[in-house]
Amino acid sequence: MSRLRRPAWWSVLLTVAAALLFVRLGVWQLHRAQYKDDLLRRYAAAASAPVQGFDQVADAPPVDAYPRVRATGRYLGDRVYLLDNPRHDDRGGEEVYVPFQPRGHDRLLLVDLGFLPGNGDDRHPQRPPLPAGEVTLQGLYQPPPGHGFEMGGDALARQARWPKTTIYLDMGQVARDLGRPLYPRVLALGPDPASIYVREHTLDFGSMPPARHRAYAFQWFTFALAAVVLFLVLHRRKRPKRPSP
Known part of the structure; x- marks a missing residue:
């Protein structure tokens, strides 16, 4: 039964x-x-991929790919953005972004210089000066870090002095703040033993x-x-x- x-x-x-x-x-x-x-596997493989010219992928980067590019131009060294969202160091710190004017281009490219460890206090870490002349950069052309809802609206517009600090890097806000159009991705510079910046870049999936x-x-x-x-x-x-x- x-x-x-x-x-x-x-x-x-x-x-x-x-x-x-x-x-x-x-x-x-x-x-x-x-x-x-x-x-993640594609991103890891991109670090050893052949270098290509920035002009080849500047406006239309390949979907779900991270080209390793070389770009020549000048830093806008007086326009520094600090992403106050430390991921590497218990002492705090900031990810440093600087706009870059590629040679022969009207739009600006936002460059991720890397993570600058803090000093264990509330003061900004000491940043080394940027080159004043023309330089050639090399790194991964990757999507900007993800951002969520920022309470209080555009924090950059309320700051009058540089460097400007934000907890989210919104490319639209940065473009409005600079008064110049930006390329859709950022250039994450590759490792440099001579640099004080920590350059351990990875894809940002947020909370997922x-x-x-x-x-x-x-x-x-x-x-x-x-x-x-x-x-x-x-x-x-x-x-x-x-x-x-």
């Missing part, structure tokens, strides 16, 4: 629909994790790295299993009570 009661059609339909939905969401999270893993997608996938698969178990428990036949002697 079956240990399950005959279920209503709607309970079967509801259970199957819920389980399929949870499984589909779990598979989608696994696909997102795999996609971001592929991006691949590991978190996998954690969410496990959660959705658990929900699918729970829906089936709940269905079985609710439709289990109760054992008849034994008559008392």
